[in-house]
Amino acid sequence: MMRQKMKRALYGMTILLLLFTLVPAVPSYAAGRAQDVGDSLVVVIDAGHGGENLGAKDYGPLEKDLTLTTAKAMYEELLKYDGVTVYMTRTDDSDLSLEQRAQFAADMGADFLFSIHYNASESHKRYGSEVLVSTQAPYNAYGYQFGSIALSNLTSMGLYNRGVKAKEGNQGDYYGLMRESSKRKVPSCIIEHCYLDMDSDKAYADSTEDLQAFGRMDAKSVAQYFGLKSTTLGVDYSGTSYAEVNASKVVPVTKSDGNGPDTLEISLWNNNPSTGDVTVAVHGFDANAAILYYEYSLDGGITYTPFYKWPNADALNNNNDNDFTISFQMPEGASAAFVVRAYNIFDEVTASNLLDLNTQVLATEYQQGKAVTPVVNTEQVVTETPTTDWSPSNATYENADDPSTWSEDEETTTPTTQPQTGKKTTNVWIPVLILAGISLIIVLLLVLVIRLVLLEHRR
Numbered sequence: 001m002m003r004q005k006m007k008r009a010l011y012g013m014t015i016l017l018l019l020f021t022l023v024p025a026v027p028s029y030a031a032g033r034a035q036d037v038g039d040s041l042v043v044v045i046d047a048g049h050g051g052e053n054l055g056a057k058d059y060g061p062l063e064k065d066l067t068l069t070t071a072k073a074m075y076e077e078l079l080k081y082d083g084v085t086v087y088m089t090r091t092d093d094s095d096l097s098l099e100q101r102a103q104f105a106a107d108m109g110a111d112f113l114f115s116i117h118y119n120a121s122e123s124h125k126r127y128g129s130e131v132l133v134s135t136q137a138p139y140n141a142y143g144y145q146f147g148s149i150a151l152s153n154l155t156s157m158g159l160y161n162r163g164v165k166a167k168e169g170n171q172g173d174y175y176g177l178m179r180e181s182s183k184r185k186v187p188s189c190i191i192e193h194c195y196l197d198m199d200s201d202k203a204y205a206d207s208t209e210d211l212q213a214f215g216r217m218d219a220k221s222v223a224q225y226f227g228l229k230s231t232t233l234g235v236d237y238s239g240t241s242y243a244e245v246n247a248s249k250v251v252p253v254t255k256s257d258g259n260g261p262d263t264l265e266i267s268l269w270n271n272n273p274s275t276g277d278v279t280v281a282v283h284g285f286d287a288n289a290a291i292l293y294y295e296y297s298l299d300g301g302i303t304y305t306p307f308y309k310w311p312n313a314d315a316l317n318n319n320n321d322n323d324f325t326i327s328f329q330m331p332e333g334a335s336a337a338f339v340v341r342a343y344n345i346f347d348e349v350t351a352s353n354l355l356d357l358n359t360q361v362l363a364t365e366y367q368q369g370k371a372v373t374p375v376v377n378t379e380q381v382v383t384e385t386p387t388t389d390w391s392p393s394n395a396t397y398e399n400a401d402d403p404s405t406w407s408e409d410e411e412t413t414t415p416t417t418q419p420q421t422g423k424k425t426t427n428v429w430i431p432v433l434i435l436a437g438i439s440l441i442i443v444l445l446l447v448l449v450i451r452l453v454l455l456e457h458r459r
Contacts, residue, residue, distance in 0.1 A: 277327070
């Protein structure tokens with residue numbers, strides 16, 4: 001009988017030891033993040049452009065200088081967090097190829113490469129912040145989770161959310177930085193903070209303090225993404241919530257189907273010839289991407305207004321209002337040939353039907369209650385005469401992320417390493433308590449087995 005008890009005790013202890021061996025390691029960082037990192041965290045910050053690669057220009061200071069100021073502020077802020085080693089690809093006006101930037105990150109053992117940029121467009125109408133990510137899994141999902149956090153922080157500053165997006169190229173990723181980083185198995189993304197050629201956006205990057213504020217916000221986004229804490233700042237982001245992703249697949253909302261919004265229809269809602277007050281009902285829908293902007297024309301598409309925000313556009317979750325109204329006062333002498341154009345987060349465009357406002361035929365489907373009453377877009381009421389699409393003759397834009405802008409014989413500079421290490425950020429209490437509990441049980445079982453052996457020996 002006693003021997004049976006001893007065997008049972010030994011069996012129990014064996015099972016517990018097996019469970020102890022098989023218990024998975026408790027993650028050092030916040031749960032819910034698709035990207036797994038080891039015991040040490042390495043971040044590389046890349047100040048976009050540099051040297052002869054000027055970036056966006058003709059809008060004040062050169063983009064290459066703006067990115068360096070922001071990157072340095074991001075670097076200094078990240079050093080205040082525990083458990084992270086930080087490097088910069090350049091700390092001066094160096095000219096680096098995309099391959100060099102990616103290779104430097106790989107050589108440093110980077111868990112993520114963050115490239116700092118500012119934006120401009122050929123139309124000079126766009127505004128807002130966006131994060132560009134890889135088209136390749138799992139880096140696409142990693143970038144989407146980080147980008148969602150970063151854009152939430154940037155929009156809290158007042159900027160418009162243009163979404164997290166990826167773009168295919170002939171050799172995989174269109175953007176060279178992501179293409180070269182993915183080859184080296186380094187997750188990466190490009191943070192486009194705002195448009196330098198739009199006054200509403202440029203106001204956020206008008207001073208050194210503004211640029212440094214972007215850097216500090218970027219550091220906060222990185223800290224939230226990796227679930228870091230800072231004893232210096234008194235913050236703990238270990239409870240960060242993440243967007244749901246499947247790391248083995250590309251996040252659908254990050255990729256364009258190559259088309260503009262699926263549907264864009266307009267109809268006359270109200271027309272008062274005596275006052276010139278006009279209201280037009282707009283119906284738009286895009287199954288693949290959120291609609292971000294609209295513009296309209298009163299001369300049949302010859303000239304257009306600036307871009308207006310599409311009501312309740314949610315670039316991260318592919319949502320927007322489908323119906324709203326545009327109210328304006330008909331300028332004297334206008335042709336009254338009304339047309340609207342809508343743009344989704346990938347800047348793909350769809351034009352509406354042409355509406356002759358002189359017909360004064362109201363939208364009968366709304367009168368008869370066959371359609372949902374449109375939301376009145378009170379924030380976008382325009383009373384001034386629409387202006388022609390403008391494009392300053394001296395404005396130029398260089399997309400340094402387009403591989404076609406890089407030559408093979410460019411003079412390059414070896415990146416400067418700037419390692420700094422803080423204290424390791426780990427949530428050690430949970431694994432310690434688990435180990436202590438298991439150890440206590442094992443000790444008690446050993447004591448029990450020893451007692452049983454002694455009793456058996458005495459008999």
